[in-house]
Amino acid sequence: MSFSNLLNEVTYRDQRASPAKTNTTNHTESRSQISRARSYASTAATSVSITGDISSQLHGGYSHPLARAWQAERQLTKSMLIYPLFVTDNPDEEESIPSLPGQKRWGVNKLVALLQPLIAKGLKSVILFGVPLGPNVKDTLGTAADDPSGPVIAAIRLLRRAFPRLFIVTDVCLCEYTSHGHCGILHEDGTLNNQLSVERVSDVAMAYAEAGAHCVAPSDMNDGRIRAIKLKLIEAGIAHRVVLMSYAAKFSGCLYGPFRDAAGSQPSFGDRRCYQLPPGGRGLARRAIHRDIGEGADIIMVKPATQFLDIISDAKEIAKDMPVAAYHVSGEYSMIHAAAKAGVFDLKTMAFEATEGILRAGATIVVSYFTPQFLDWLET
Numbered sequence: 001m002s003f004s005n006l007l008n009e010v011t012y013r014d015q016r017a018s019p020a021k022t023n024t025t026n027h028t029e030s031r032s033q034i035s036r037a038r039s040y041a042s043t044a045a046t047s048v049s050i051t052g053d054i055s056s057q058l059h060g061g062y063s064h065p066l067a068r069a070w071q072a073e074r075q076l077t078k079s080m081l082i083y084p085l086f087v088t089d090n091p092d093e094e095e096s097i098p099s100l101p102g103q104k105r106w107g108v109n110k111l112v113a114l115l116q117p118l119i120a121k122g123l124k125s126v127i128l129f130g131v132p133l134g135p136n137v138k139d140t141l142g143t144a145a146d147d148p149s150g151p152v153i154a155a156i157r158l159l160r161r162a163f164p165r166l167f168i169v170t171d172v173c174l175c176e177y178t179s180h181g182h183c184g185i186l187h188e189d190g191t192l193n194n195q196l197s198v199e200r201v202s203d204v205a206m207a208y209a210e211a212g213a214h215c216v217a218p219s220d221m222n223d224g225r226i227r228a229i230k231l232k233l234i235e236a237g238i239a240h241r242v243v244l245m246s247y248a249a250k251f252s253g254c255l256y257g258p259f260r261d262a263a264g265s266q267p268s269f270g271d272r273r274c275y276q277l278p279p280g281g282r283g284l285a286r287r288a289i290h291r292d293i294g295e296g297a298d299i300i301m302v303k304p305a306t307q308f309l310d311i312i313s314d315a316k317e318i319a320k321d322m323p324v325a326a327y328h329v330s331g332e333y334s335m336i337h338a339a340a341k342a343g344v345f346d347l348k349t350m351a352f353e354a355t356e357g358i359l360r361a362g363a364t365i366v367v368s369y370f371t372p373q374f375l376d377w378l379e380t
C-alpha cells in the first residue's frame with residue numbers, strides 16, 4: 001500500500017469512527033463518500049480528523065492496574081509509615097485498649113517480641129508514648145517524663161540495641177505525666193505558663209535525644225518550643241543527629257479520645273482549646289507552620305489527618321522543601337474499625353482510601369495505627 005493510500009485509509013476509518021459523522025453517513029459506504037474522504041485527505045494531509053471528541057476519552061489511561069498506579073503522584077510504601085507504641089512503666093504489661101482495637105499498652109520487656117516480626121516485614125519506624133501507671137507518678141511538673149528509668153528512655157535504649165536500623169521517634173509532651181493532664185506547667189488560674197512549659201518540654205526532648213532517639217516530636221503546642229529544643233540540641237552538640245518533627249498544625253477536638261484512654265492523659269479539668277488549634281483555623285495553621293519552619297523544624301506534621309486534608313495541602317505548599325507528616329489519629333482509626341465492624345465497609349479498603357487521601361493531599365510520612373496491617377497488605 002502506498003503512503004497516500006494508507007493516508008486515505010486512515011482518514012476514512014477515522015471519520016467512520018466519529019459518532020457525528022457515522023450518524024450523518026448512516027453506514028452507506030458509497031463511492032462518493034470515499035472519494036470525498038480522499039479529496040479531504042489530499043487537501044489536509046496532516047489532519048487525521050482531530051475533533052473535540054478525543055478529550056472525552058479518559059478510560060484508556062487507567063484501564064490497566066499499572067496504568068492506574070501511574071495516576072498517583074505518590075504511592076504508599078512501608079518506609080512512609082510510623083507505628084505508634086504505648087510503653088508503660090510496668091515492664092511485663094500487655095494490656096488491650098478497648099477504644100483502640102488491636103492496640104495495646106506494652107511493658108518494655110514485651111517490645112522485642114512485638115517488633116521482631118514487624119521489622120522482618122519491613123517496619124522502619126516507631127513513635128513512642130510513655131504511659132506511667134504506677135501510683136503517685138504524676139505531679140504538676142510532669143517530672144516522670146524524663147525519668148532516666150522511665151518507660152520511654154528505657155525503650156529508646158533497648159530498641160537502639162535490639163534493632164540498630166529502626167528509626168525511633170519520641171512524642172514529647174507532659175500530659176501523660178502531669179497530675180492535671182495538661183500539656184505543660186500551669187499558672188494558678190489553670191492557664192498554661194508558656195515560659196516554664198517550654199523550658200520543661202525542651203528538657204524532656206533533650207533527655208530523649210541524649211538517650212538515643214533519632215527524632216523528637218513535641219506535641220504540646222506551647223509557643224516557641226521548636227526554637228527552644230533546636231537551640232538546646234545545638235548547644236549539646238547533637239543537632240546534627242536529631243530530627244526535629246513539629247506537630248505544627250495540631251487541632252483540638254474529639255478525635256484524640258481513644259489515645260487519651262490509652263495514655264491516661266485526659267485533662268482533669270477544662271480542655272486543650274487554648275493551645276491546640278481551633279478546627280476552623282486554617283489561617284492560624286498556616287501561621288503556625290511558617291512559625292515552626294522559622295524556628296528550626298525539620299519536618300512539619302498535621303493532625304488529625306482526614307478531617308484536615310486542606311491543611312496537609314497547605315503544609316505541602318508552605319513547607320515545600322521539607323517532608324510533611326500527617327498523624328492519622330486514634331479517633332480516625334477507631335471510627336474505621338467501628339464502621340467496618342458494623343458492616344458499613346471493608347476495613348482494608350477504607351484504610352487504603354484514607355491513607356491514600358492523606359498522601360494525595362501532600363504528606364509523605366504517615367503516623368498510623370494501621371501500620372502492622374499495611375506491612376501485610378503492601379507488597380514488598
Ligand SMILES: NCc1[nH]cc(CCC(=O)O)c1CC(=O)O
Binds near residue numbers: 175220256329
Ligand atoms: N499531647 C500528646 C498527644 N500526642 C499525640 C496525641 C494524639 C494521638 C492520637 O489521638 O492518636 C496526643 C493527645 C492529645 O493531644 O491530647
Ligand SMILES: [Zn+2]
Binds near residue numbers: 174175176182183220
Ligand atoms: Zn499533651
Ligand SMILES: [Zn+2]
Binds near residue numbers: 187193194195
Ligand atoms: Zn503566662
